[in-house]
Amino acid sequence: MKRGVTIFILSTVVVLGFAVHSVWTLLGLLVATGREDAILRGELPAPNSGTINERPQLIPKIIHQTYKNESIPEHWKGPQQSCLDLHPDYEYKLWTDKKAREFIAAEYPWFLETFDGYPYPIQRADAIRYFVLHHFGGIYIDLDDGCNRSLDPLLAYPAWVRRTLPTGISNDAMGSVPRHPFFLKAIDSLTDYNRRWPLPYITVMASTGPLYLSIIWRHYNNASPDDENRVRILFPDEYNNHPWSFFTHHVGNSWHNTDVKIIFWLARHWVFVTFVGFLLGFSLLGMLYKIFILNKQPLSPRLSPKTRGFERFAYTRIPFYRRISSKDLELEDRHEV
Ligand SMILES: *[C@@H]1O[C@H](CO)[C@@H](O)[C@H](O)[C@H]1NC(C)=O
Helix, strand or coil: CCHHHHHHHHHHHHHHHHHHCCCCCHHHHHCCCCHHHHHHHHCCCCCHHHHHCCCCCCCCCCCEEECCCCCCCCCHHHHHHHHHHCCCCCCCEEECHHHHHHHHHCCHHHHHHHHCCCHHHHHHHHHHHHHHHHHEEEECCCCEEEEECCCCHHCCCCEEEEECCCEEEEEEEECCCCCCHHHHHHHHHCCCCCCCCCCHHHHHHHCCHHHHHHHHHHHHHHHHCCCCCCEECCCHHHHHHHCCCEEEEEECCCCCHHHHHHHHHHHCHHHHHHHHHHHHHHHHHHHHHHHHHHHHHCCCCCCCCHHHHHHHHHHHHHCCCHHHHHHHHHHHHHCCC
């Protein structure tokens, strides 16, 4: 019985250890604020300030966007035009499915098999943005994001991404110099993270999307604390909450399915979900404990099968604080002999 308990506790510890280890990066994401890498509003020149041109311009003046073909839907033409209008001196690259595939085949042929094999088109749209930023540098903007002011001040950082609340970073607007180590890590890890999960939304998020990039960001942060290559973080206020923010957001997540609703519901009720999870987990452990440890108590071998049944019955009827182990019963028997 003692050995059983020890094994039980040990295996519980091992299972819990594995569980915590496998979600360690995710747990880390919950507490990673990115504050230490924030692009502070104080360092950003006002929209029409003359000091904008005095700042270094590290990121090349290129705007990247993606769509399946050249016919951009009507509701995204407004946001797209707002970015074109504010950046007449920028090169504009629209990565259609065809161009994206040709680019990968020509420049990153080792990735073509994974690229072609993605089950969801949005995964290719996610992946291509990391590759073009790594290759050309520039600023990637989702088609549903419009520009609210010139992005020139953001050219002053070697790489920047946007913080999302409550956790992680997004891949809907990002800037980088060519061959930045963060985007190198992002393209290099894609094949490792190319896994299928039970829901399409999770598969997309974790294999190429914002969750993937957040995990890469988390690992990258830990790996390179040196200042020069750190990835700066654009916070919501600077992103799109105010008249002086950089972007405006327009509705239109074209690939959201029903599983998104489930995920969002889980995210909104995460305290409840965590609680239920723990409850289920511990009930299961309790049940296993009962089945495998408590029921294994050896019964007195000298009792006949009939009395044994009776003994078990009697045993269960005694309140737990007055219960005696079967060893005690055995000793008592011996005493009587
Ligand atoms: C682009 O894709 C849309 C939607 O699938 C389609 O209706 C349209 O005809 C395509 N345009 C071109 C130029 O192929």
